[in-house]
Amino acid sequence: MLQIENLSVRLGRRPILQDVSLTTRAGEVLAVCGANGAGKSTLLKAVLQEHPAQGTIRLNGRDLASCRPHTLAALRAVVPQDTEIAFGFTLGEIVAMGRQAGSAAHETEIDALALAAVGLQGREGEDVRTLSGGERQRGHLARALAQVWHPVGPEGPCWLMLDEPVSSLDLGQQLKVMQLARGFADAGGGVIAVMHDLNLSAMFADRLAFLVDGHLAALGPPDSVLQEPLLSRAYDCHVALNRLPATGPWLLPQTCTLRGD
Amino acid sequence: MTALSSSRATAPGQASSAPERGTDTHPSLGERAKGISRLPLSLARPARHLSLNLALTALVVAASVLSLTMGAAGLGLGDLLHAATGAGLSPRDEVVLYDIRLPRLAMGLIVGAALAVSGVLLQGLFRNPLADPGIVGVSAGAGFGAVVALVLGGLLPLGLAQALGSWLVPLAAGLGGWATTLLLYRVATTGQRTDIAIMLLAGIALSALTGAATGVLTYLADDRQLRDLTFWSMGSLAGATWTKLAAALPLMGAALILAPRLARGLNALALGEAQANHLGIDVQHLKRLAILSAAAATGAAVAASGGIGFIGLVVPHLLRQAQGPDHRRLIPHAALLGAGLLVLADLVSRTIVAPAELPIGILTALFGAPVFLWMLMNGKLRGR
Ligand SMILES: Nc1ncnc2c1ncn2[C@@H]1O[C@H](COP(=O)(O)OP(=O)(O)O)[C@@H](O)[C@H]1O
Ligand SMILES: [Mg+2]
Secondary structure, three states: EEEEEEEEEEOOOOEEEEEEEEEEEOOEEEEEOOOOOOHHHHHHHHHHHOOOOOEEEEOEEEHHOOOOHHHHHOOOEOOOOOOOOOOOHHHHHHHHHHHOOOOOOOOOOOHHHHHOOOOOOOOOOOHHOOHHHHHHHHHHHHHHHHHOOOEEOOOOEEEEEEEEEOOOHHHHHHHHHHHHHHHHHOOOEEEEEEEEHHHHHHHHHOEEEEEEEEEEEEEEOHHHHHHHHHHHHHOOOOEEEEEEEOEEEEEEEEEEEEOOO | OOOHHHHHHHHHHHHHOOOOOOOOOOHHHHHHHHHHHOOOHHHHHHHHHHHHHHHHHHHHHHHHHHHHHHOOOOOHHHHHHHHHOOOOOOOOHHHHHOOOHHHHHHHHHHHHHHHHHHHHHHHHHHHHOOOOOOOOHHHHHHHHHHHHHHHHHHHHHHHHHHHHHHHHHHHHHHHHHHHHHHHHHHHOOOOOOOOOOHHHHHHHHHHHHHHHHHHHHHOOOOOHHHHHHHHHHOOOOOOOOHHHHEEEEEHHHHHHHHHHHHHHHHHHHHHHHHHHHHHOOOHHHHHHHHHHHHHHHHHHHHHOOOOOOOOHHHHHHHHHHHHHHHHHHHHHHHHHHHHEEEEEEEHHHHHHHHOOOOOOHHHHHHHHHHHHHHHOOOOOHHHH
């Protein structure tokens, strides 16, 4: 269980996140949505202790502030929005780095399985910097998967924390990655994913946390969060809302209103 | 499909959603073609590492034997075998072997290893292959520390000076190197990344500053100290004695023993500080230890042999080409290659213009500086 209580983040002088409280359980995919600059990455980074924050965060019942890095590494794996890498590390080497940080450090066969899971089988010898943007993003996802390969580890459920994991992927890869996240949660892990694509969020997430200007504006199942007033306020455009019987809400942006109109 | 079925056994949730090969429509053809042109390194690497290990060990052994058997005094391989089997040497040969060549060899080995490993550590810390202790000013800082100790050491309370004894100079050099590294890191690195231009410029500024301060100190030095300074600043292994080795060994030895423990952390650090932390590395601790051991190794090496540049740049660069950037292998291999190369360079420096000696720093710069320029030209500046 991940419990976030009264989380506030200030960067510089500006409050970026204000008083966000939410709880997500293992088995759930939680999509964090909102406009550009709403504070989604900041929320994730605060949970990852990359930003100083007020409030308390508990992961599997432990106060994060008192956990050491290697304890946390066995519990949660991260794919950041922007990745960088120095030197010519290969795909196989970074996936092994993930595995060695997790609780299945010695199960070397995981590397190939994780690469296959993101469709990069046989590519382990390639320099990460020469991959295409989407391949690199999937490579880092494979690294994260290898780190928490067993969704339920010796210390309880594990967590995948993904910042826009499908932002540079093609249509098919987006679905595959979301299926991986779904499968991870169905097997007992927890997933928090910052998402821009509301349709994918509605298809794969159990709940959406919707941020507007650093506030948690809505939290709940896709049906209840994806409502016209909230969306037009957040995105400043009109949205046509539909429902597909199989996957739930489905929406299409319609007209844009310029701010100040 | 074997990969998929075994993944089902280990991680049911993921296996159910792993891509089916039959319906797998990626990567695009262009990307596939790109993959084909690259070596499947996963198979090549283990075999390569074994042969690299053997080659490097052979290099060190060969360089050592050559260094013991070549030189002005006619002490050959046969004499060496005699000595090794316990048979006697002439008194003169004994002095040459035990008091001149052996300490010089030992010093060359350990200084070469220390400089190369300290290059690896700095490069891992700054996430850039151009961070060489000489180039970024760490050696100059260490040199300044050494000069302070040589010139002002007499001002220390007698008890302290006696307690430190011959360790005073290497310790002061280590302290100087540590202070410059710390300052350099503050200036050039902001949280996530190192600005390479700033790192190199800061290196220039730090070298200039410590160089100027060193110059001021030479004015304060008396004649005897000045002689020490000149001799030392030429950068040579010529003055190597067992006493000097004993003074320099603890710091270099400690750094060389500590360095391999930092390897996994430095690997993770290549992904940035935040990701290294998420991979379970205590990043602050790692940086502290890397800076300390790089400074200790550079400091003791500089104190023992003056300014020998580019070993820390060229050795890791060559090895990354040959074996990849994994620090778990890079660090021990760099120690071996650095040791072997410096002993060879020393051998050349004392035989090429015999009976005179070419300062070894000139030789290493002659080979190292072009490599540095070549790395700059090939876009190595961007951390590649
Ligand atoms: N390190 C920082 N310093 C100051 N402001 C920041 C910093 N990081 C993010 N911000 C600001 O916080 C706001 C939210 O950023 P972010 O959480 O990255 O947005 P998003 O929801 O698009 O992921 C943005 O307006 C951004 O300018
Ligand atoms: Mg973001």
